[in-house]
Amino acid sequence: MNPKGQITIFVVLGIAVIALVAIGYYFASSSQASAAETEAEIASKLPSDVAKVRKSVSECIQYTLKDAIVQAGMFGGYTEARENALFTGNDFVNYAMEGKKKALPLIEEVQNNIASYIETYAPDCIGIENDKFTITLPAPKAKVDISSKKVYAEVEYRIALKSGDSTFTLSEPFAAESPVRFLEIYNVADKIANKAVENPESIDVDYLLTLGEEVDVIPFDEKSVIYRILDKSVALDSELGTVNFAMVFATKA
Secondary structure, eight states: OOHHHHHHHHHHHHHHHHHHHHHHHHHHHHHTSOHHHHHHHHHHTSOHHHHHHHHHHHHHHHHHHHHHHHHHHHBTTBSSOOTTOEEOSSSEEOEEEETTEEOOOOHHHHHHHHHHHHHHHHHHHOOOOOSSOEEEOOOOEEEEEEOSSOEEEEEEOOOEEEETTEEEEOOSOEEEEEOOOHHHHHHHHHHHHHHHHHOTTOOOHHHHHTTOSEEEEEEOSSSEEEEEEEEEEEEEEETTEEEEEEEEEEEEO
16 A cells, blocks of 8 residues: 555544544533533523523422432432341441342442432422412423532423413423532442452451542441441532431441
């Protein structure tokens, strides 16, 4: 092959790769617009009375997301106690490893658990007082993305606002997010669960020190150990009050 022609091919391929990277970066950047920015842009295009309703719903969804994150941490990736959960006398702790088998949910399952929590409880916190509209609340549908620095939720909630003969539907999905290091904390929990599978009897303290997070180890009985990985970087409002995010789970030899 002509060397000059070969160089030309490499240049074309290089340009194509750069273009693909640039396109990918553009869409990634677009998807990373903050929830507050997204909501502000949508609200700016709405009539003022409609914008007030959207703001009320948006605040509710934002609160429900934070509460879901706290619950998912307290229950080791789930949002409620499982059937075989460890009862501590005050609360339940789910197992991330039991009987030499890992029980920590995959991150995709955690996302689905948080989404289901939002779908279940968001309607409960919406208190819309409005004399102008008759408001119809359908069932919301949520999608959740957990990244290294935040948890982002997109909630389709096509609320209908009726005034006289006119009906306005909030067709744009709602956006909510929390800057919690969920994925980083989850990855540490996953490493601990994997290590517990390798050696159910005990985990070397020196190993825990290499994980780079604050890990509390609480021996519960002869077989069960409770772990808590605490993230002090952000506080979340929830049904439990304002708390730091923590991933709590147990292992059982």
